[in-house]
Amino acid sequence: MLPPAPFLLKDTSVSQVMIQVCVALIPGIAAYAWLVGPAILAQLVIATLAALAAEAAMLSLRGKPLGLFLSDGSAIVTAWLIALTFPPLAPWWLVATGTVFAIVVAKHLYGGLGQNPFNPAMVAFAVCIVSFPALMSQWPSIGLELPFVDQVNIILGLAPRVDALTGATPLDALKTALKLGDGSIDVVRLLADQDVYGNFAGRGWEWVAAGYLLGGLWLWHRQLITWHIPVAFVGALVAISGALWLFNPAQFANPLFHLFSGGAMLGAFFIATDPVSGCTTPRGKLIFGAGAGLLAYIIRVFGGYPDGVAFAVLLMNLCAPLIDLLTQPPIFGMKDKA
């Protein structure tokens, strides 16, 4: 028998890690529910239930111990990220389908916990935005005065989906305006005038992003993530958006706007930092984060989709093993040789 040392273990577990990730999402969720609408809470519940059901089904199919793996919390994190990236008034089946797809295909068919090469939540987002582009682009107009019950009814399909209720995201609105204006639009004035924009980014959304930032910093403080990926992500996003903004402020929004719009903050702290599908070496993480930040900007500004974080992260997931292989840090005592 091999000696089982160490006999002492730190008080930690996968569930604890996952629970803390969920806790870190709460400031963002609170701002979301308060400023954008409580529908998000219903979506979180739907996604969680769908994720647990799918997880349980897959675990029993694969003959894994249910209690142990259901309680690890990884499915819940995936579910919450899906709920937070989908439009809050999307029909329940859209969120549920996305979640089930994430758990069944993106996670378990690749081998389950710890084995998935792609971030399951982002796979769900990508699959849904390709399959249901219209539904995935209907975001509630800000300041929408609709009781919670009615919002839930819309989600559940019990009330008709009124187009007037929904609008474009701040990012999308900007992109559309620029496209329609064909060069005649001044971004600075647009941001100042339009109702959908707030102090420095999308009205309401900017505070949701700030909430994610807060939660992300807490994750870093708890040492559940290292600084590398968020800093590289934010740094790259600021660098490229700043450069283009300096080059032509009338055509390109400022870096602050980009940082606090769309999925940037959520991506930088919660999605790109997913360890399973990301890089693990310090230099690898920097490359991974910077790559994701750059791609996210390029896709959101020049691509066909309203936001680029999901595709950016998936593309970087694809490169992660190679990056890791090429960025192995030198070991103790071998630094001068490496």
Next chain:
Amino acid sequence: MLFNLFKFKGGVKPPTNKTQSTTLPIAAAPLPSRLVVPLHQSIGGTPRPVVEAGDRVLKGQLIGQADGWISAAVHAPTSGTVVEVAMHVQPHPSGLDALCVVIAPDGKDEWIARTPLDYAALTPEAVREHLQQSGVVGLGGAVFPTHGKLTASKTVPMEELIINGAECEPFITCDDLLMRERAEEVVRGIGIFRDLLQPKKVLIGIEDNKPEAAAAMRAAVETLGEDFAVVQVPTLYPAGGAKQLIRVLTGKEVPASKRSTDLGVQCFNVATAYTAWRAIAHGEPVVSRLVTVTGNVHHPRNYEVLIGTPMDELLKLAQPHPDTDGIIMGGPMMGFLVPQASVPVVKATNCLIAHDDRLFPPKAPEMPCIRCGACAQACPHELQPFEMYWFSRAKNFGKTQEYAIFDCIECGCCSFVCPSRIPLVQYFRFAKSEIWAREREKNAADQAKSRFEFKQLREEREKAEKAEKLAKAAAAQAAKKAAEAAAAAAAEAQPAAGEAAPASQAVAAVDPEKAAKRATIEAAMARAKAQREAAQPKNTDHLTPGQQKEVAEIEARRSGSRIEDRGSSEPAPAEPAAPTSPLDPNN
């Protein structure tokens, strides 16, 4: 003194649990009912027994003669009668037997004549030899023969002599108490090492959770007018690993492929310095050591314990709680559960921890790796444990070596932090032992191959010779006839041969009983040797002095990578799972 400290990457902070055993002073453990003294208590050759059942021995009398340069003598821990020289279970996770001298104490504890040495008047060689004959070995747990580390590199000037009083493992406090109570003798011992190695600086590293020990050492250094620096290093496991302490105090990183002396550093444990002083200044060989007895007991304490004391008798002194279900030798990070409670205390035993589920809760089930990287951040050798784990699990051992598995010191930091509760270190031990086993097989196959080739060669040569002979015979035939007459005369001289044999038989039969006993011991030794050889592909048994020196150097280098203040990293070495790899690819 203002001192510039360096950091090593990684490390963890387990609860230290040290205060329990530091409230009481060191106590001498009473004479046990019997002493089982293993002959193999250090790295290197197994000492040969020089006593037999029935012999009366005095305390400190040689009972095991060092075998080769890397080996250290073993002595009777008290006066009494040798009961047997036989195989007994060792304090090692494998639970294997090894040859031990069993002594029934006579209660008088009567010393041999002890002759103090004035080492200043001796040549360095003589001092080293005396240390070897006194059984002085690294008491931090590595039990490398100390004399083998006391030769400076010829090409690199010796810059720092590091004295390891860090004692970073939780629960263990024997070095702490030693420094508190016997600082002066420790410092005098360091003086011997200093004189032999002639370093530019002597640095004594003590974790900053032992202010009393540091103060005592400072006071002793001052009293003796030495210029040693007592440096308090941040408490961070494994700061007491030789390589980590060297890094913290000097900024130098000793890679697995090098000896510390190649970088001008050498490192000894405080307890080793103490025993070296006792051996030189008092003529006392190493027959006892300090052992922390703690864990699930009423009265945790440090004891001065005779080598060979059965662990259960020692544990009783501290009054273990009834739910104690095992004994850990060493600390909770690198120690192991002893195979049975009656195994003896050996020179590597720095701590006994009574085990129970309250102190050490059973481990939660293992989950898949989530690549969170916590293990890599905690690894003091900056390895990628999860990659090594992945490849160990897949039995892709070549890859584990690419990820430098042999640089792993098995400190357990990675297992400690893993949220998936993966016993990473166990995977690494498994992978290492598999790699050694394969290497051995390969060597065996190579040997078989060369034997076969040699045989073929010989057969061909013989064929050729035969053909030659035939030719010659034909030529000789003619001459033969002419010689026939002479041959007839020579035939008469034959009957004289064949009378010498009976005489030698008579000599052997002089003492059949003794001879039989000796034969048993020889057989046991041979068995032990065979076991060792089966376990470790070393052929260090018939070496020239030059080769022995070489081996010594390799061993020294290897031992440099040991964590100095624990017992498990270098278990009583006659066994297979010994974590030193003779095939360390970096050597």
